[in-house]
Amino acid sequence: MTSLPPAVQVQNLVKCFGATHAVDHISFSVPNGGCVALLGGNGAGKTTTLSILLGLLVPDEGTVEVLGEDMIAHRWRVLNRINFSSPYVDLPHRLTVRENLTVYARLFGLADAKARIESLALDFGVADHLDKPTGRLSSGQRTRVALAKALLNDPDLLLLDEPTASLDPDTADWVRTHLETWRAKSGAAMLIASHNMAEVERLADSALILKQGKIVEAGTPKSLIERHGRANLEEVFLHVMRSPELTS
Amino acid sequence: MKSTPAQRIGALVLRHYYLFRGSWPRILEMAYWPTVNMLVWGLVSQFLAESSNWVARSGGVFIAAVLLWDVLFRGNLGVALAFLEEMWSRNLGQLFVSPLRPIELVAAMLVMSLLRTTVGILPAALLAIPFFDFSIFKLGWPLLAFYANLLFFGGVMGLGVSSLVLRFGLGAESLAWVLIFALAPISCVYYPISVLPDWIQPLAWALPPTHVFEGLRAAMMDGRFDTSHFLAALGLNVLYAAGATILFLSVFQVARKKGLLLNVGE
Numbered sequence A: 001m002t003s004l005p006p007a008v009q010v011q012n013l014v015k016c017f018g019a020t021h022a023v024d025h026i027s028f029s030v031p032n033g034g035c036v037a038l039l040g041g042n043g044a045g046k047t048t049t050l051s052i053l054l055g056l057l058v059p060d061e062g063t064v065e066v067l068g069e070d071m072i073a074h075r076w077r078v079l080n081r082i083n084f085s086s087p088y089v090d091l092p093h094r095l096t097v098r099e100n101l102t103v104y105a106r107l108f109g110l111a112d113a114k115a116r117i118e119s120l121a122l123d124f125g126v127a128d129h130l131d132k133p134t135g136r137l138s139s140g141q142r143t144r145v146a147l148a149k150a151l152l153n154d155p156d157l158l159l160l161d162e163p164t165a166s167l168d169p170d171t172a173d174w175v176r177t178h179l180e181t182w183r184a185k186s187g188a189a190m191l192i193a194s195h196n197m198a199e200v201e202r203l204a205d206s207a208l209i210l211k212q213g214k215i216v217e218a219g220t221p222k223s224l225i226e227r228h229g230r231a232n233l234e235e236v237f238l239h240v241m242r243s244p245e246l247t248s
Numbered sequence B: 001m002k003s004t005p006a007q008r009i010g011a012l013v014l015r016h017y018y019l020f021r022g023s024w025p026r027i028l029e030m031a032y033w034p035t036v037n038m039l040v041w042g043l044v045s046q047f048l049a050e051s052s053n054w055v056a057r058s059g060g061v062f063i064a065a066v067l068l069w070d071v072l073f074r075g076n077l078g079v080a081l082a083f084l085e086e087m088w089s090r091n092l093g094q095l096f097v098s099p100l101r102p103i104e105l106v107a108a109m110l111v112m113s114l115l116r117t118t119v120g121i122l123p124a125a126l127l128a129i130p131f132f133d134f135s136i137f138k139l140g141w142p143l144l145a146f147y148a149n150l151l152f153f154g155g156v157m158g159l160g161v162s163s164l165v166l167r168f169g170l171g172a173e174s175l176a177w178v179l180i181f182a183l184a185p186i187s188c189v190y191y192p193i194s195v196l197p198d199w200i201q202p203l204a205w206a207l208p209p210t211h212v213f214e215g216l217r218a219a220m221m222d223g224r225f226d227t228s229h230f231l232a233a234l235g236l237n238v239l240y241a242a243g244a245t246i247l248f249l250s251v252f253q254v255a256r257k258k259g260l261l262l263n264v265g266e
Helices: A046-054 A097-107 A113-123 A139-151 A169-186 A197-203 A221-228 A233-242 B005-021 B024-049 B053-057 B061-088 B102-132 B141-168 B175-187 B198-205 B208-222 B227-258
Strands: A008-017 A020-030 A035-040 A061-066 A082-085 A157-161 A189-193 A206-211 A214-219
Touching (some): A020 A061, A020 A189, A020 A206, A020 A214, A035 A046, A035 A197, A046 A082, A046 A157, A046 A189, A082 A139, A097 A113, A097 B005, A113 A139, A169 A197, A189 A197, A206 A221, A206 A233, A214 A221, A214 A233, A221 A233, B005 B061, B005 B102, B061 B102, B061 B208, B102 B227, B141 B175, B141 B208, B141 B227, B208 B227
Parallel strands (some): A035 A189, A035 A206, A082 A157, A157 A189
Antiparallel strands (some): A008 A020, A008 A061, A206 A214
């Protein structure tokens, strides 16, 4: 019996924009069914890393394997098995929610798109908004639609950039519960970039703290809290960010 | 669960169908300029026919030319606007994390161009019949050859514009409307190529539209379909299409290196 490769395997990844090292020789993996969080301040390299994993950005050095495939050379082999949500992209505002989800359901080749869309709309509390133009929804509703789109193809790997950034605490909590349930049920892996430490503590099995493009800390949320002698992950994060010695 | 290329191309066409279905002004706008142009050139033709034997003999040649020029212009806009819609709505990043391939996006944009151009030109072509007693459809099969060649070259131009917009951002979007007009003087839309200075004629012959419009005049004035013009336009179109596709795919790779697929939008 052969063991499955990890959902994500990154080795020595480098990405520069001019003189800026956005990602600087990072290596990590996301196990199958696991959830890893990328933490870091603005410009730490989280979104750049996610973009490389999605194949939207080509690294300067390093290797990226997603679901066992070389993402740089053969991204087409796995794109139907991954999905994502990010505040840096949007869905066409003039199309209704149902129309947007239908277009993406067809892009992914879903057999029963109508039923899947209605089921996800119910799950994410946007069933009453299915026939409204996406641009007329509140930012919180749009975030939930984006998450519904991200789960359309029931991905084996879900990449989320700030998944609850624009949600009120109640809705954010509801979304986290939904993501937890979905992951437990589907066995999918997740990689989350987030500023919300409570979210990471709750969802992630392990966390990587990025600073100036480098991984400066890694471990389970509990082990990081213990290692730094802090009360919670937010305090760990602030300590790491403000410690000049922690740069590599 | 795996989508086929046809399903993905169809999904993108459906996305634009949804966009138009929800906006009557967009559909009216597509037909507005071709109709206005047809009316203006139809009236000019009527006036000139009274004092020019050449114009009188070539009844309708200006109307046919303006309709076919609009095919070229709309073909270009059809592709460029389909791409710009994705940029304006910050949807490119979403699309390219789906199984959609760049070449499928190109194919979908060409299909959209065909649909947009046909919807835009057809009313003007039909209105020319009662207004000026001129039916471009009397050209028969040659009309299809002219239409296909101009639509295709318009699409190629639109693909070139899309490449520039992807590379240089939305600051270059006005090229979708203006670049094609740079070719109008040497495409000999309303006059024969012999009018052009000798030194620029080789450049004009290197453009598919020049062959189409020369072919149009031959068909309307001499009643013959000039196969050599048709084949020249077709051959040149294949060359330009290959060039534009290579350009687009190369720029797509540059966009993946520079992170341009995420950082787009209004």
